[in-house]
Amino acid sequence: MIDDRPLDAMGLDGGHAVVYRRLLAAPAASAAELAAETALSPGSVGQILDELELAGFVARQASSPHRFVASPPSLVMRPLLVEQERRLAAAHETLVELSAVYREGAALRAVPDVVDVVVGADAVRQRLGQLQAAATERVDVFVLSDVALVASDDNLEEERALARGVRYRTIVETGVLERAGFMDAAKQAALDGEEVRVLPALPTRLFIADGDIALLPMASHGPGQADGALLLHKSGLLDLVDATFETSWRAARPLFAEEGRDSAEDRELLSLLMIGLTDAAAAAQLGISLRTIQRRVSELIELAGVSSRFQLGAEAVRRGWL
Known part of the structure; x- marks a missing residue:
């Protein structure tokens, strides 16, 4: 073929x-x-x-x-790679420069300026896409039962973020489970690495990227909920929103019971990490994807109630997981 x-x-x-x-x-x-x-x-x-x-x-x-x-591909691609590297280096220099300018401006912000107002449904969807595209580690989401800020079929940035290893933790209201096609879509999302939990009710829609910036609608319910949103920057207010998500995550129940989860596999993974293998090397050794390794490690850290891989190793020994 x-x-x-x-x-x-x-x-x-x-x-x-x-x-x-x-x-x-x-x-x-x-x-x-x-x-x-x-x-x-x-x-x-x-x-x-x-x-x-x-x-x-x-x-x-x-x-x-x-x-x-x-x-030969190597001959053809070498100049392309050199040019791409040059452009990436230039883009990185620009990012550093603009970030410095932004930090200087942020230092002068008054208290109200830690919140930006995004007006218009198109602008809200654009910010939502940018927030997910910029995420490097995790995206935390609240999903309400009524119409979403953006339809899941249109949220291409989520698929791209999952593909590059960003961890998605999504809490949905119970009513979301009744949407046509939701369960099939959730099963596929779980295969792609998204973790979904359920609570009877949530206070608002919410997207948090890397714990650094959050987007939530100005109106949580009603017909105007997608017409505007609040963009929260680093502040005590963002810390409060982030803590609210963490509390809800711990209280929520998993949508799917873990299937095919073998404690022997976890012991083998922990053993490989304890002897100093990188995630990539452990993935190759176990014959699974790097993204799966990273997700399992995150799950084990959460299960052990610790905050780092070093602490996970000590806790795994204490609990007899090894």
Whole structure:
């Protein structure tokens, strides 16, 4: 089966990726041969080969100019990587500069300025997306029974955050369980690493990113709830909101009982971490994903009632988990 997944990192879309992948697996091929082996027309293949040749991804055989060979991926990608690294370095310098400016301004803020008002449903959805896109460790969420700030199907930033290892802890009201399709979506989210718990009622909608910034609607209920929101910055008020979530999380019950959780697996994971293996090395040793390892460690820390991996090791020994 021909792999038509785009090679975005190399700047290739689906059709170009098909031709380049096929050439990588063959000593050489003509446009007609490639068209016969793919779902592309001869005309499309010819145009793609011209574009790939211009971009340096393929070259013509000296002895048979109508036949093409693929350039080594390492040779093609090296200049792309160098350019991306240059842009990332420039972006990082800009981030450092702007963050310094922001801190200077934040130091001059009056007490009311720790809260920004976001007006309009579109602006609220935009801030919600930015909040999740900027998260690096965790996102904590309250979900009420009535209409959400943004439909789950439209919340692409959550999928992206989960994919890069951000931990999602979501508390839903009992009424949310009655939404059509919710349970199926929640099961898939659980497979992706999201933890979902349930309480009979919650005070408001809430999103907290990394404990550093929070978004909650100006009106928790009623028709105008999505028309505006409050963005809370570091302050005693944010600490109070964060503590409210933690208290609710401890009181909530898990939506799903843990399936397939083997204490022997946890003991093996703890043993590997105790001897100094990194998360990545432990994942490779156990044959599971890095994200799963990180989630299990977070769960064990929470189960042990400690706040660090070092304390987890000591507590695991004390409790006889090892």
